[in-house]
Amino acid sequence: MIEVKGIGKKYGRKHVLREVSFTAEKGQITCLIGINGVGKSTVLKAIMGLTPVASGTILIDGRTVSSQLYDKITFIPDSITMPPNMTVDACMQFMKDYYASWNTKRAAELAGFFKLNGRDRVGELSKGNAAKLNLLLGLALDVDYVLMDEPFSGIDMFSREQIASVFTSHLIEERGVIITTHEINDIEHLIDKVVLLENGLVRREFETEEVRLQEGKSVMDVMREVYNG
Amino acid sequence: MNRYLKLVHWEITRFWKMLAALAIVTIVLQCAGILYETHRYASEVYDRVESDHSTIAAFVQEHGKHSFIDGLARAGLAVYAPIALCIGGLVLYVFLIWYKEWFGKNAFIYRLLTLPTARRNIYFAKFTAILLFVFALVGLQLVLLPIEDGLYMMAGGDTLFESSNIFDLIANDRLLSMLIPQTFTDFVINYGAGAIAVFIGFTAVLLERSYKLKGIVAAILYIAAVGVFMMMPVLLPGNLTVTYWYTIEWFGIEAALGLVVAAVTVWLGLHLITKKVTV
Numbered sequence: 001m002i003e004v005k006g007i008g009k010k011y012g013r014k015h016v017l018r019e020v021s022f023t024a025e026k027g028q029i030t031c032l033i034g035i036n037g038v039g040k041s042t043v044l045k046a047i048m049g050l051t052p053v054a055s056g057t058i059l060i061d062g063r064t065v066s067s068q069l070y071d072k073i074t075f076i077p078d079s080i081t082m083p084p085n086m087t088v089d090a091c092m093q094f095m096k097d098y099y100a101s102w103n104t105k106r107a108a109e110l111a112g113f114f115k116l117n118g119r120d121r122v123g124e125l126s127k128g129n130a131a132k133l134n135l136l137l138g139l140a141l142d143v144d145y146v147l148m149d150e151p152f153s154g155i156d157m158f159s160r161e162q163i164a165s166v167f168t169s170h171l172i173e174e175r176g177v178i179i180t181t182h183e184i185n186d187i188e189h190l191i192d193k194v195v196l197l198e199n200g201l202v203r204r205e206f207e208t209e210e211v212r213l214q215e216g217k218s219v220m221d222v223m224r225e226v227y228n229g
Numbered sequence: 230m231n232r233y234l235k236l237v238h239w240e241i242t243r244f245w246k247m248l249a250a251l252a253i254v255t256i257v258l259q260c261a262g263i264l265y266e267t268h269r270y271a272s273e274v275y276d277r278v279e280s281d282h283s284t285i286a287a288f289v290q291e292h293g294k295h296s297f298i299d300g301l302a303r304a305g306l307a308v309y310a311p312i313a314l315c316i317g318g319l320v321l322y323v324f325l326i327w328y329k330e331w332f333g334k335n336a337f338i339y340r341l342l343t344l345p346t347a348r349r350n351i352y353f354a355k356f357t358a359i360l361l362f363v364f365a366l367v368g369l370q371l372v373l374l375p376i377e378d379g380l381y382m383m384a385g386g387d388t389l390f391e392s393s394n395i396f397d398l399i400a401n402d403r404l405l406s407m408l409i410p411q412t413f414t415d416f417v418i419n420y421g422a423g424a425i426a427v428f429i430g431f432t433a434v435l436l437e438r439s440y441k442l443k444g445i446v447a448a449i450l451y452i453a454a455v456g457v458f459m460m461m462p463v464l465l466p467g468n469l470t471v472t473y474w475y476t477i478e479w480f481g482i483e484a485a486l487g488l489v490v491a492a493v494t495v496w497l498g499l500h501l502i503t504k505k506v507t508v
Contacts, residue, residue, distance in 0.1 A: 048343055050508040070345040081339040083243070097235055098344050122335065 001025050002073075002145060002176060007046055007056030008200075009039070016042050017053070018200040026144055026176040029167065029190055033181070033223065034197035040180035041078070043197075044147045047178070048075045060145065071101040073145040076138035078153050080130040084123025088116050088133060092140070099141055106171070107140035114162065128159030135163060145176040152183040160186055188219050196226050203227075232346035236354030241361065243329075244322065248362055251318055252369050255311035262307020263300060263377050267385045270295055270303065274389060285388055295385070297378045297393035298401055309404060315366045319359065323430040326355050331438065331508075338508050348502045352431065359427055367408050374398065374405075414480075425487055428494040429455060435501035451497075455490050459483070 002024040009017040016039040024030040032040045045051040047058050049065040060069055082091045088111070096102045111118065114132040125133060131151060138146055152160050160183065166172065167190045181187065188208075196203045203226050211217050217225075274295075278288055301308055330338040341351055374395050382392050399405045410416040433448035440447060457464070462482050474482070 045508060050339065050342055052505055052507065067345055067347050070343050075339065075343055077336075077339050080335050081337055082335060083337055084333070084335055094239075098232060098346070100345065 001059075001061065002047060002178065003057075003059040004043065004047065005057045005059070007043070007053045007058060009042060009046065009051070009053050015200050017046075019056070020197070020200065020202055021056075022195045022202055022205050024145070024176050024178045024193070027174055028192035029172070029177045029179060029187075030193040030195060031179050031181065031184070031187070031191045031219075032195050032197060033184065033219075035227075038197045039200050040197060041149050044075060044149050044178065044180065047147060048073070050075070071099060071141075072143050073147070074138045074141050074143045076134055076146065076148045076151065078150040080122055080125070080134045082122050082133075082137070084121065086122050087118060088120050088122070088125075089118035091122065091133065091137060092118075095137055095140065101142040103140050103142050106142075107136060110136040110140055110171070128155040131155050131159060131163065135166065139166065139171050143175070145178070146172070148177065148179045150180055150182065152181055152186055164190075184219060184223070191219060194219055194222070196223065198227065232344070233350040233354055236344075236346070236350055237357045237361070240326070240354055240358035244326075244358065244362065247318070247322075248365060251311075251315050251366065255315060255366070255369065256373065258311045259304070259308050259373060259377060260380060262304040263381055264384050265307070266300055266303040267381055267390065270300070271385055271389060289389060294387075294391035295389055296391050297381050298398050300381050300385075300390070301377075301398065301402070312370070312404060312408070319362055319366070322362070323359060323427050324434055326359065327431070327434040327438070336508070342506070342508060349499050352499060352502050356424075356427060356431065360424070363423070370405070371409055417484075418480075421484075421487060421491075425491050425494065428491060428498060432494050432498040432501070435498055435506060439501050439505035439507060455494075458490060459486055461486065 004020060004022050004024075006019045006021050007017055008015070008019060020039070020043060022030070032043060034040050042051060046053050047060070047065065058065060060073055063069065065073075082094070086094070092104075092107050092111070095107070096104060114129070114136060116129060116133055116136065120129070122130065122133070131153075135148075135151060138148070151163055155163075164186045167177075167187055179187070179191075184191075191208050193205070193207050195205045204222065206222065208219055211219075211222060274285070274288055277283075278285055330336070330341055342348065344351070378392050378395065378398075382390060396411070399409050400411055406415075407419055410419050429452060433452065436444040436448040436451065438444065462479070
């Protein structure tokens with residue numbers, strides 16, 4: 001389980017996060033929702049140890065994040081992280097070289113599913129294909145937790161559908177996923193848990209199924225309630 | 230260890246084209262400069278001999294043969310400009326080796342900092358890569374000098390020109406003797422100071438990457454503090470140290486201060502990359 005306990009962070013004088021707390025379980029998809037600049041990406045970076053927090057603690061299966069844990073958790077940022085002159089094949093080789101958790105078979109399966117050409121250079125990929133490669137590099141790792149930052153941001157409809165279909169596949173099963181997205185419609189039916197952020201605070205944390213059954217509300221309904229007052 | 234070596238290899242593969250370009254510029258400019266100056270000197274001598282109705286043998290008897298040391302000095306800019314270019318390129322790369330990870334369309338720093346290896350390996354791999362680039366270019370210069378000497382003799386002939394001992398040549402040249410030290414002590418001083426400068430550069434970048442504008446101010450203050458710390462023996466009241474201590478004692482004090490600076494700088498750099506750096 002990923003436990004985020006009262007984390008706070010300031011950029012200059014602005015409080016980006018104030019006392020943010022939530023949990024994300026293995027086998028569940030947890031969605032962080034909020035408008036731009038609310039601190040969603042900062043939360044993911046903080047979990048990965050890519051930005052320090054001023055207060056609070058973050059535990060992954062009871063341990064604070066360290067380099068040893070990067071074989072257990074992976075981060076898929078909103079843009080590709082490999083140098084533009086590398087080919088798709090070279091990117092996969094790089095991952096294989098450094099990660100003990102790299103699953104070559106799964107990588108090949110994903111490359112086939114996304115129809116990525118191994119000889120294409122990262123810098124020459126379309127936005128959709130770059131997003132798919134980014135996803136491949138994260139999902140081909142046999143890790144317990146996957147953090148995804150806006151995987152649907154700025155890509156075409158067909159690529160979005162293809163990426164969304166990954167969420168219902170065996171590639172995600174059993175893993176704990178934290179996702180930030182604006183495109184809630186694409187994956188609303190797949191989300192297990194929602195954390196609504198506003199002004200650096202958690203406005204509401206709920207299980208989607210529970211709200212659906214007990215209150216008869218969709219994620220969008222709850223979002224309207226919270227954000228529109 | 231395994232991942233550290235892989236990271237060193239990775240850094241080398243990302244810079245080898247630039248390193249090769251610097252090497253080619255050095256080879257071409259130095260060889261062309263030496264050939265040009267050899268021919269120019271020979272023409273000058275032949276013209277003078279002709280106008281004086283003298284002979285080459287008489288000229289050599291009066292002025293002596295033109296040594297490779299003289300030839301190198303005449304080639305001047307063609308020899309020293311590529312060396313300066315290599316030094317400038319590597320100094321710039323001390324900063325770029327970090328900033329390239331953040332800037333550009335694809336921020337590789339996300340991947341680099343989430344590799345399942347201690348972040349100190351990233352830090353030391355970058356340092357090792359810089360060190361290897363320096364040694365590669367210095368090594369090239371060391372190999373190039375006898376080749377250039379051979380080229381000099383081949384182009385000019387042994388009637389007017391004479392070969393030089395490479396070690397004498399290096400000892401006579403301030404820049405070359407700094408890059409290729411004659412003694413182990415000089416090597417420790419020159420390369421030790423260089424290594425500390427690289428560590429300070431790394432720490433300055435990491436301060437900026439951790440605290441942005443405040444980090445730049447902190448980096449400037451840190452560099453100034455290091456300067457004052459290293460100058461402490463000179464700044465002491467009465468300037469006792471310069472006049473009172475023997476050279477070896479002076480060297481020992483500066484070496485000890487240098488070690489303290491290196492240790493603190495590396496510790497600070499590792500602390501920043503592990504705990505403070507922001508992507």
